[in-house]
Amino acid sequence: MSVQTICELMGVARATYYRWRKQKGTQTTKEKRDQDVGEKCAAHKYRYGYRKIASFFPHLAEKTVQKIMQKYNWSCRVKIKKRKRTGQPTSIAPNHLGRDFQANEPLQKLLTDITYLPFGQSMLYLSSIMDVYNGEIIAYTIGTTQDTQFVLDTLSQAKGIASEAILHSDQGSVYTSYDYQKQVKERGIIMSMSRKGTPADNSPIETFHSSLKSETFYLDGIHSTTNACVIRIVEEYINYYNHIRIQMKLNNQSPVQYRQLAV
Template identity: 45%
Template sequence: MVNQDTIRLIDTFTSKIPLVRICQYLNISRSTYYYHKKHADHFNLNRIEQEIQQLCIKTKFLYGYRKIHALINKYLKCSVSKVQRIMAKYGWGCRIKRKRSHRPGNPFKQFDNIINRDWSVSVPKRKLTTDITYIPCGNKMLYLSTIMDSFNSEIIAHKISNHPNTQLALDTLNQLGYLNGAIIHSDQGSTYTSREFYELARKKGAIRSMSRKGTPADNAIIESFHANLKTEMIYTQAKPKGLADTIKCVNNYIKFWNNKRILTKLGNQSPVEYRKSVAQLNS
């Protein structure tokens, strides 16, 4: 590993030995030497900078400065503005997220927007949201259907298919038991306005709510999850190879999201940690 001690050692001998021979002996390239010499400030990190760097690497640059501050502040006290400055200085910010387009459909039955962007709830499985998104797989697409509990943003059901059809949504909803008056929110795509989905949701005792047409912001929490999945899955795992590997990567990411991915709105806990902590407080 090249560090500033290595650079100083090379500089000591360059007056007597050609640089190319020193680099060959140390098995490093000259470009590596020049890069480390030019960017010396990047490699002379103080303790807090080293800790922030290691946290960013450990979390694969998925978090912004607020979440990194929440993690480092557990054992090393510092201000959030200081973490922000350090991460900006070294370019350690989170990755850019992509947005997906909305798919319109032909309705069988539509419902009012009961949720109306109010996802707050004090107990689990009272306000649910569902959607289907695409997952690139080589030269084709897979489709992921998810159901999220707005109580803690936990993915409580999901299914992957080759087709974004009604059966995919039905298979996902069938993973849940009787919903006993819970609200399930969706967009106005033909999948969710179909007779089949209407009948299944009715049998499960769900109250239906739908986003306004062409307004994905009405279902922002699950739109955001799907954007996170497609962006962060690239950085948390090796690039999927083939159908089986893509499915495995998606399943692994959902486990990561539910059990490890901290969310600011949950007090920097993962969805499962938050659910358990609330249950413990109420017991």
């Protein structure tokens, strides 16, 4: 088919086609600028933040470099800056759990924690509550802000918790906040907290969060994707973890299978 015939079929003027063909393959100044920044980020394996990358481009403002890196998800991947947890601290609860990760019945001892999910377009956080009895994740919330309401949303999902049950966490300000402790006390739950800087006091849920990332994002080599994809991966894994993934300590049963057979 001739160019004239194709243009007529496509409803495009011949002049427009030839102008497009002439410009095809040419790179705008902004595109070349972005490419140069990207090549520098890749050369350093995304170890540098925008300030260091900007030092290679004295003609560009730091803010410009920052926007370019954010646009293409070229930001530093070595160390995710920890954001200050919001919430008004009130009091630290004793460590009632004392690393006794054994329970005789469901919902007797619970663990809760927050982990970072730095794989999407923006930082996401996962708040989880685990039943010590069988390691089942009985409640979780995924959000963009780790404030007091974030962990309260998770707590509200945990149904059927008996009075005098122990809920163990770290000393994060969201857990020591007045609103969180008020909700815990109103439900008759005993608050327990790890010693400062001692993650081993909450190791089962720390291990779960580590397994979640290792068996999904790291295993599949997913370093950057959409927030929606991150949420889908986490939700599917938690369902798999609860219902399918066997654990030797549960006689090679999944948490849900172990609980159902025990009943």
